[in-house]
Amino acid sequence: xxxxxxxxxxxxxxxxxxxxxxxxxxxxxxxxxxxxxxxxxxxxxxxxxxxxxxxxxxxxxxxxxxxxxxxxxxxxxxxxxxxxxxxxxxxxxxxxxxxxxxxxxxxxxxxxxxxxxxxxxxxxxxxxxxxxxxxxxxxxxxxxxxxxxxxxxxxxxxxxxxxxxxxxxxxx
Amino acid sequence: xxxxxxxxxxxxxxxxxxxxxxxxxxxxxxxxxxxxxxxxxxxxxxxxxxxxxxxxxxxxxxxxxxxxxxxxxxxxxxxxxxxxxxxxxxxxxxxxxxxxxxxxxxxxxxxxxxxxxxxxxxxxxxxxxxxxxxxxxxxxxxxxxxxxxxxxxxxxxxxxxxxxxxxxxxxx
Numbered sequence: 192x193x194x195x196x197x198x199x200x201x202x203x204x205x206x207x208x209x210x211x212x213x214x215x216x217x218x219x220x221x222x223x224x225x226x227x228x229x230x231x232x233x234x235x236x237x238x239x240x241x242x243x244x245x246x247x248x249x250x251x252x253x254x255x256x257x258x259x260x261x262x263x264x265x266x267x268x269x270x271x272x273x274x275x276x277x278x279x280x281x282x283x284x285x286x287x288x289x290x291x292x293x294x295x296x297x298x299x300x301x302x303x304x305x306x307x308x309x310x311x312x313x314x315x316x317x318x319x320x321x322x323x324x325x326x327x328x329x330x331x332x333x334x335x336x337x338x339x340x341x342x343x344x345x346x347x348x349x350x351x352x353x354x355x356x357x358x359x360x361x362x363x
Numbered sequence: 364x365x366x367x368x369x370x371x372x373x374x375x376x377x378x379x380x381x382x383x384x385x386x387x388x389x390x391x392x393x394x395x396x397x398x399x400x401x402x403x404x405x406x407x408x409x410x411x412x413x414x415x416x417x418x419x420x421x422x423x424x425x426x427x428x429x430x431x432x433x434x435x436x437x438x439x440x441x442x443x444x445x446x447x448x449x450x451x452x453x454x455x456x457x458x459x460x461x462x463x464x465x466x467x468x469x470x471x472x473x474x475x476x477x478x479x480x481x482x483x484x485x486x487x488x489x490x491x492x493x494x495x496x497x498x499x500x501x502x503x504x505x506x507x508x509x510x511x512x513x514x515x516x517x518x519x520x521x522x523x524x525x526x527x528x529x530x531x532x533x534x535x
Binding site: 253 | 411425452463464467468471475477478479480481490491492493494495496497
């Protein structure tokens with residue numbers, strides 16, 4: 192891996208970026224799994240009263256028929272009312288936008304938010320849908336054969352992993 | 364109306380902007396009704412072989428329960444396969460992004476496009492979802508009490524209408 196991405200340094204940037212998006216009554220919702228870890232720590236570091244939510248894209252993915260139900264099906268957990276709420280959606284890596292479309296649909300299954308803004312650690316380009324983050328701590332380009340994901344070690348520190356994938360249809 | 368928006372001049376800009384988004388096998392899909400008029404003329408002016416599609420947001424709107432079925436329910440007409448297709452979605456006015464979320468869901472009911480890009484005549488800001496156009500011929504701010512829409516006269520010329528609305532929940 193020639194690419195060096197310091198996930199902890201980028202988290203510090205993300206914290207500042209998300210702080211600027213905070214409005215009264217806002218809640219953070221992290222996309223399972225990397226975004227959920229980020230939302231958990233952001234909620235704590237920002238001292239937000241309402242606990243963060245977690246959302247899974249599984250049930251709304253456009254490749255659901257070929258992927259089927261995975262172990263993340265019941266990862267969605269929104270411990271607040273979504274209706275009329277300003278929501279900041281958090282994800283680790285933004286790529287095609289298909290995951291974000293899916294999780295927004297999942298969110299709307301729970302109610303009608305006042306607004307949904309998106310903040311991500313890394314925007315790797317390659318968008319296939321007209322989705323853009325309000326904040327991205329880094330923007331970079333990666334070959335389609337590389338999958339970038341956030342990992343968390345036993346001490347709770349973030350790091351990125353890059354995997355070579357055969358089937359680029361797995362792109363999210 | 365103090366605002367002067369020359370819809371025909373903006374259409375010329377849009378034509379150039381959409382031309383830059385054309386890739387092999389692309390199709391234009393216009394959001395009913397203003398976007399559909401634009402897509403019809405763009406398809407002709409760009410000399411695209413495949414006829415344009417028309418899409419209605421009615422069935423997927425997040426305020427469907429309060430609006431119910433209108434006269435536009437069956438406006439959707441996609442005379443081509445959506446699967447694996449690069450799609451350029453055309454709309455007259457981009458505002459909250461809720462209409463675009465709805466029409467993308469409607470599109471995905473018909474198949475899984477390779478990509479969806481958005482081009483609009485006017486981006487009036489006020490986004491409530493993380494949706495951004497690849498191209499906007501104009502960007503401007505309007506009070507929430509004003510509704511901006513494209514109209515077409517008997518000669519097929521475009522013009523904008525601005526209406527004062529009471530209930531700003533009508534915002535699209």
